[in-house]
Amino acid sequence: MSPQCSVVVCETSQSLSTLRAEMARLRSMLGGDIVQSRPYRIEGSVTSxxxxxxxxxxxxxxxxxxxxxxxxxxxxxxxxxxxxxxxxxxxxxxxxxxxxxxxxxxxxxxxxxxxxxxxxxxxxxxxxxxxxxxxxxxxxxxxxxxxxxxxxxxxxxxxxxx
Known part of the structure; x- marks a missing residue:
């Protein structure tokens, strides 16, 4: 089981690093007051x-x-x-x-x-x-x-x- 857990951990940490990168990109586009962390979320109203x-x-x-x-x-x-x-x-x-x-x-x-x-x-x-x-x-x-x-x-x- 240990190898499977290690693969999941790798996939999870890879997914987390991708998520962090995407959130950082969003934060730079929308501003830190809109994109919040811990937990990641978008605050404020969004219009389209x-x-x-x-x-x-x-x-x-x-x-x-x-x-x-x-x-x-x-x-x-x-x-x-x-x-x-x-x-x-x-x-x-x-x-x-x-x-x-x-x-x-x-x-x-x-x-x-x-x-x-x-x-x-x-x-x-x-x-x-x-x-x-x-x-x-x-x-x-x-x-x-x-x-x-x-x-x-x-x-x-x-x-x-x-």
């Missing part, structure tokens, strides 16, 4: 942009939620919980923008990383803009481009025949 967006959406304040959305939540993460939260937040925000009928919000969305290829948003934006508006012309051109890219008829938006 995605929680702010959720709070605005929960409160029905879409005009504050849209500018608070800085982009997809941890876009490089493949952790299932993060992916689910990222997709849920983006879908919720997108749906609210589309339902709003607000050209300003649609324009903000279609200029974002998430909305640049959103055909539904571009079509809604194009429909809401007055004819003759330079933005309407640009929106129409983007609708046509996206329809072609997605294999749809550029005029009708229906599935193109091969």
């Amino acid at each position: 942009d995605w929680r702010m967006v959720e709070r605005h959406l929960d409160g029905g304040d879409l005009r504050s939620a849209v500018p608070a959305y800085s982009g997809p939540l941890l876009p490089q993460s493949t952790a299932p919980g993060v992916v689910a939260r990222r997709e849920q937040l983006e879908l919720r925000l997108r749906s609210a923008i589309l339902e709003s009928g607000s050209v300003d919000l649609l324009t903000t969305w279609t200029r974002s990383r998430s909305g640049i290829g959103d055909l539904d948003a571009w079509e809604a934006q194009w429909r809401l803009l007055p004819q003759g508006s330079p933005l309407a012309t640009m929106s129409h051109n983007e609708v046509v481009r996206l329809r072609i890219e997605y294999g749809l008829d550029p005029q009708t938006g229906r599935i193109a025949r091969s």
Whole structure:
């Protein structure tokens, strides 16, 4: 049993040294008043942009939620919980923008990383803009481009025949 205990002790001390290094890194980034030791813990309140967006959406304040959305939540993460939260937040925000009928919000969305290829948003934006508006012309051109890219008829938006 002694060899097994010695391996566990090695693994534990290696894990502890990794933990210490990570906590030191966090302390240097966040400050000693936030990262506490004995036991290691984070003190104080922590905020995040995605929680702010959720709070605005929960409160029905879409005009504050849209500018608070800085982009997809941890876009490089493949952790299932993060992916689910990222997709849920983006879908919720997108749906609210589309339902709003607000050209300003649609324009903000279609200029974002998430909305640049959103055909539904571009079509809604194009429909809401007055004819003759330079933005309407640009929106129409983007609708046509996206329809072609997605294999749809550029005029009708229906599935193109091969």
